Amino acid sequence: MIIRLFLILLLSCFVYAQNDSLKEQYSIKELREQLDDSFNDPALNNAFVGVFIRSLKSGETIYKKNPDKLFIPASTVKLFTTAAALFILGPNFTYETTIYTDGEITNGILKGDLLVSGSGDPSISNRFYNGAPTVVFEEWAQQLLNKGINKIEGNLYFDDHAFDDIPLGEGWAWDNESYWFAAPSGALSFNDNSIEITITPSELKFPAKYKISPNTNYVKIINKAVTTDGETEIDVTRERGSNVIYINGLINIKSEPVVKNISISGPAYYFMTLFKETLNARGIQVEGEILDYNTTDKFIIKDEMTPLLIHRSVPLYRIVNETNKNSNNFYSEQLLKTIGLEVYGYGSAENGLDACRKLFNDIGINVDNLNLVDGSGLSRINLVTPRQTVNLLTYLFKSEMSDYFYNSLPIAGFDGTLANRMKNTHASNNLRAKPGYSPGVSTLAGYVKTISGEILAFSIFINNYLSSSNLVNYIIDNACNKLVNFVRN
Numbered sequence: 001m002i003i004r005l006f007l008i009l010l011l012s013c014f015v016y017a018q019n020d021s022l023k024e025q026y027s028i029k030e031l032r033e034q035l036d037d038s039f040n041d042p043a044l045n046n047a048f049v050g051v052f053i054r055s056l057k058s059g060e061t062i063y064k065k066n067p068d069k070l071f072i073p074a075s076t077v078k079l080f081t082t083a084a085a086l087f088i089l090g091p092n093f094t095y096e097t098t099i100y101t102d103g104e105i106t107n108g109i110l111k112g113d114l115l116v117s118g119s120g121d122p123s124i125s126n127r128f129y130n131g132a133p134t135v136v137f138e139e140w141a142q143q144l145l146n147k148g149i150n151k152i153e154g155n156l157y158f159d160d161h162a163f164d165d166i167p168l169g170e171g172w173a174w175d176n177e178s179y180w181f182a183a184p185s186g187a188l189s190f191n192d193n194s195i196e197i198t199i200t201p202s203e204l205k206f207p208a209k210y211k212i213s214p215n216t217n218y219v220k221i222i223n224k225a226v227t228t229d230g231e232t233e234i235d236v237t238r239e240r241g242s243n244v245i246y247i248n249g250l251i252n253i254k255s256e257p258v259v260k261n262i263s264i265s266g267p268a269y270y271f272m273t274l275f276k277e278t279l280n281a282r283g284i285q286v287e288g289e290i291l292d293y294n295t296t297d298k299f300i301i302k303d304e305m306t307p308l309l310i311h312r313s314v315p316l317y318r319i320v321n322e323t324n325k326n327s328n329n330f331y332s333e334q335l336l337k338t339i340g341l342e343v344y345g346y347g348s349a350e351n352g353l354d355a356c357r358k359l360f361n362d363i364g365i366n367v368d369n370l371n372l373v374d375g376s377g378l379s380r381i382n383l384v385t386p387r388q389t390v391n392l393l394t395y396l397f398k399s400e401m402s403d404y405f406y407n408s409l410p411i412a413g414f415d416g417t418l419a420n421r422m423k424n425t426h427a428s429n430n431l432r433a434k435p436g437y438s439p440g441v442s443t444l445a446g447y448v449k450t451i452s453g454e455i456l457a458f459s460i461f462i463n464n465y466l467s468s469s470n471l472v473n474y475i476i477d478n479a480c481n482k483l484v485n486f487v488r489n
Contacts, residue, residue, distance in 0.1 A: 074436030077377030095121035114156035155288030169374030186267030336375030
């Protein structure tokens, strides 16, 4: 009983102290002193720190530290990519994927070929649709059945030439290639160009069990994982340039399932293989092969073929929401190439970046002091300044795209990649920002509302640290909580 009372008293003191700390208020002079204390933390002694904070009400600079130095931004690059997508493509832009044929339907048989032509839609998966990963393909199969097609005598051709054939971003690390967060881009892409592998224990000293989603013959699994009574240590990798996936390690006999997501190689062939497998599963027999229409002997003129169905994606603002909330690298790379396709007629990162630079220059961001090479921030060659980032945030907040952009950002303590940060503080369900992380890099940029209702745009970049990322994120989060408590004299 005494121990229970002690624990209740201790918890009460903690809650009181926590709530009391939330009631502290800082003038601008005190705030700057508090922020200096945060960013002079010994854990950052060997790091580079860049900060810029601006009042969106008055335009006043609230705080700055190395605001014009260049930093590796990691995933805060997505702020630039998604902003450009909203302005250049428009919030209601949709992708189109079209299925054509050059044949006729006779007695349930399509006597001819199918051609699937893509424009870069990243959302053909179950991310926006209820059901299995193949839910979109199942809908297409049903539409073909409704047209009386039970058998396709010809081949399945694909046209993915709206995008270039460079699957990865400039400067991406080769040893990340097999992981889901480095999935390749492509004008025809399916299920984020990745596959989910779930590993479960079997009997002691026997090979572990596994299953894959989607269930497909496109990948080959080599399972070397063993069930053990020791610690679980599972590693799943894909052989470079192939779709051979290795499952290695140990899984405890009482372990919960271990889930790994692995990228695939050859997005268009992955797309078409799953489409063909879905057609077969739904009772549409496909006799032919999967072929790239631009590299075959058969002369195909798409404009002379008959469209059988047109699939339109969800609107762009929902795609932007997924990109920012969950820091989806694949989506951001697709958006960058889509910008290039829409502006210059060809989807390459280079074209997309050229269009973005023109936009940024027009809105007052000095692109001569900026280096962007991909859309996701996975490359460590990207370099931006804290001031440039806040300039972008300031422009967006006052633009017609403000609501779309603001609503796409993770909310502290609530959702996305900030769901577990700044909980039980005044920043929780208040601050909206995009975090970024790569080894030695932690960043955060977005908006926060002070207790007096003033909205601040901020960017915090910390590079080249050797401390734990959790400690550095704590320092950043603590600084953000201090912003919430800022009041003017």
